Amino acid sequence: MSAAPKSQQQPIVFVVDDDISVRESLELLIEFAGWQPETFASAGEFLARPRTAAPNCLVLDISLPDLNGLELQKLIASERAHMPIIFITGHGDVPMTVRAMKAGAVEFLTKPFDDEVLLIAIRHAIKRSASVIDDQTDLRTLRGNYESLTPREQDVLRLVVAGMLNKQIGLKLGISEITVKAHRGKMMQKMKAESLADLVKTAVRLGLAPARNPWHTTESKQKETS
Numbered sequence: 001m002s003a004a005p006k007s008q009q010q011p012i013v014f015v016v017d018d019d020i021s022v023r024e025s026l027e028l029l030i031e032f033a034g035w036q037p038e039t040f041a042s043a044g045e046f047l048a049r050p051r052t053a054a055p056n057c058l059v060l061d062i063s064l065p066d067l068n069g070l071e072l073q074k075l076i077a078s079e080r081a082h083m084p085i086i087f088i089t090g091h092g093d094v095p096m097t098v099r100a101m102k103a104g105a106v107e108f109l110t111k112p113f114d115d116e117v118l119l120i121a122i123r124h125a126i127k128r129s130a131s132v133i134d135d136q137t138d139l140r141t142l143r144g145n146y147e148s149l150t151p152r153e154q155d156v157l158r159l160v161v162a163g164m165l166n167k168q169i170g171l172k173l174g175i176s177e178i179t180v181k182a183h184r185g186k187m188m189q190k191m192k193a194e195s196l197a198d199l200v201k202t203a204v205r206l207g208l209a210p211a212r213n214p215w216h217t218t219e220s221k222q223k224e225t226s
Contacts, residue, residue, distance in 0.1 A: 009054035011126045015039040016046045016072070017061040017088070022111075026059060026118075033119055035126070043067035043075075051080065055133060057106075057125035059118070062089035062096065070100060077104060082132040084125035088113065142202055145191050153187040156180060160187075160196070161203040 013030045015037060017023050023039040030037035040046040044066050046058075058076075062069040073085055087100050090111040097108045106128065107121040149157065152173070159169045166184065170177045193199040203209040 010036050011129070012036045012038055012052055012054055012056040013059060013122055013126075014046060014049075014056060014083075015059045016041075016043060016064065016069075017059075018042060018063070018065050019061070022061070022088075029115055029119070030122070033122070035122070041065075043069075043072040046072070047075075053133065055126050055130040056082070057084045057086060057122055057129055059086045059088060059122070062087060062100075063091075070096070073100065073105065082129045082136070084128050086118070086121045086125055088118075139205060142191075142206055145202075146206055146208075148190050149187055150183075153183050153190070156183045157187050157191070157199070157203065158208060160184060161200050161209045 013035045015023055015026045015030070017026070017039070018041050020041070023041070027037040027039050038049070040049070043064050060069045060072065064072070067075065069087055069089075073087075076083065084106045085100075085104070087097075087105050087108045088111060089096075089108075100108050106125045109118060109121070146154070146157075155173060156169060159172060164172065166177050166180045169184075170180045173180070175183075188199065191199060191202060193202060200209060
């Protein structure tokens with residue numbers, strides 16, 4: 001049996017707070033909600049934990065004994081893009097809240113907070129994390145498909161999404177139209193593209209075509225055989 005997609009693995013909720021009573025209460029709450037809790041007393045302890053590919057989020061206290069919450073947020077922002085952060089604090093202020101939210105935090109809660117408010121924030125954060133993970137997985141698959149193409153098939157792909165007809169591609173590459181059709185058919189199969197529109201969308205995601213392609217697909221181009 002194959003492993004479950006990463007976004008379908010049991011979500012992990014990390015808690016970093018130097019107050020043991022907070023860690024223990026949140027651990028019970030998170031476990032009861034059906035997620036896997038992992039608690040840490042400091043930013044250093046959390047950073048020492050190997051990264052996970054499962055959907056997750058971080059419930060983070062602002063005041064910590066080593067790095068504070070905002071410093072930790074800045075540190076992991078680029079390295080763990082699929083880890084949304086929910087800040088909790090006993091003495092938050094407006095500037096601090098604004099700074100955290102501008103840096104990408106999904107919520108900023110002041111202690112004591114309602115459990116249901118936190119659970120709602122965690123659900124939202126995990127959904128966001130799963131979406132990012134799925135997107136990254138899909139992109140890796142598309143890149144693998146593209147890398148499986150021969151250099152000539154890659155040339156054909158670029159020219160197809162640029163809007164050129166098979167005859168034009170043949171003239172451009174110095175090969176026959178029949179040969180272009182053969183390369184095009186294999187390329188479409190390897191890219192798992194069911195239509196020209198699918199291929200263009202994939203090319204945009206891979207950075208092989210501009211997001212706003214000036215070329216408009218015509219019926220004649222769609223009918224070209226692969």
